[in-house]
Amino acid sequence: MGVSYDNVQEATTTDATNNLQSVNPALQKLLNKRKNKLPIISPAIANIHNKTERVETNKIANEKEFITKRRKYIPKGSLYHIHYTNDLQSYYMTGGEHNERTKLIFRNDVSDSDTDYYNILNKQTSLFLKSNATLPTEDDYNSNKMTRNFAKKGNDNSSPVFEVSADDVNTSPLYKYISLEWYIKGDRDKVSDINKANVLIASQTIPNIGKLLPDFQYYRTDEVLNPKQSVMSRLNIPQEQNTTEQSTTQQTQTTPPPSPTTAGGVNAASGAGAASGPPAGSGY
Numbered sequence: 001m002g003v004s005y006d007n008v009q010e011a012t013t014t015d016a017t018n019n020l021q022s023v024n025p026a027l028q029k030l031l032n033k034r035k036n037k038l039p040i041i042s043p044a045i046a047n048i049h050n051k052t053e054r055v056e057t058n059k060i061a062n063e064k065e066f067i068t069k070r071r072k073y074i075p076k077g078s079l080y081h082i083h084y085t086n087d088l089q090s091y092y093m094t095g096g097e098h099n100e101r102t103k104l105i106f107r108n109d110v111s112d113s114d115t116d117y118y119n120i121l122n123k124q125t126s127l128f129l130k131s132n133a134t135l136p137t138e139d140d141y142n143s144n145k146m147t148r149n150f151a152k153k154g155n156d157n158s159s160p161v162f163e164v165s166a167d168d169v170n171t172s173p174l175y176k177y178i179s180l181e182w183y184i185k186g187d188r189d190k191v192s193d194i195n196k197a198n199v200l201i202a203s204q205t206i207p208n209i210g211k212l213l214p215d216f217q218y219y220r221t222d223e224v225l226n227p228k229q230s231v232m233s234r235l236n237i238p239q240e241q242n243t244t245e246q247s248t249t250q251q252t253q254t255t256p257p258p259s260p261t262t263a264g265g266v267n268a269a270s271g272a273g274a275a276s277g278p279p280a281g282s283g284y
Contacts, residue, residue, distance in 0.1 A: 051085035054154030058096040084173040131162040151175040
């Protein structure tokens, strides 16, 4: 018994209808995503964002500096950005800033990056800096100045500024750094002016750094001070105020007691004389 044309046509129509019904939901879902512009974020990229401490944007690639996961070179002049994470890793992504088309890229030669090469050699899992203030030495006082170094987390505006040692500078990519010359000896007015100017320049890199630096911190004068003046100097109290207070104290101590005339006036003095002379109207 053969198969009729009508039976074949009916089967073909049914299969086509079933296929269309099964394809439409997936197609509709894809169209909806495109319509709503919902980016599909790679789990790896999402994980990097969750661990990111600092981002450098709008970097420019050199020739054959980066490759994709398919081993294709990123064209010279392409924009990319870098994520520094809290586990001390560096991740490179396409685009000057993050967008829905961002892809992970990789350095063709890891030794091109000091940070990447350092991490491979040291195998460190975390690196957070601690405050480490540097005190001036006698050599610093002989040269009238010292170098001070400060750090602040790069992607957290609310994080505090703190002082670090020279050995800590640029050891972690999680921070911004600034070094400045701090004058600690010399003419007091000149020292103040120079230090304020240096703090102003440093604040362009790390705002509010001036709040950490009293005007005359570690300052030592060439003058010979008595113990009280030395304390006043360390407390940053101007010597003019100290001199005024001393003058007021000396004036109070050297002022003589009031005379009877000053205290009682003319009448009081007359009364004292009358007490030693004859009474009025006595005839003597």
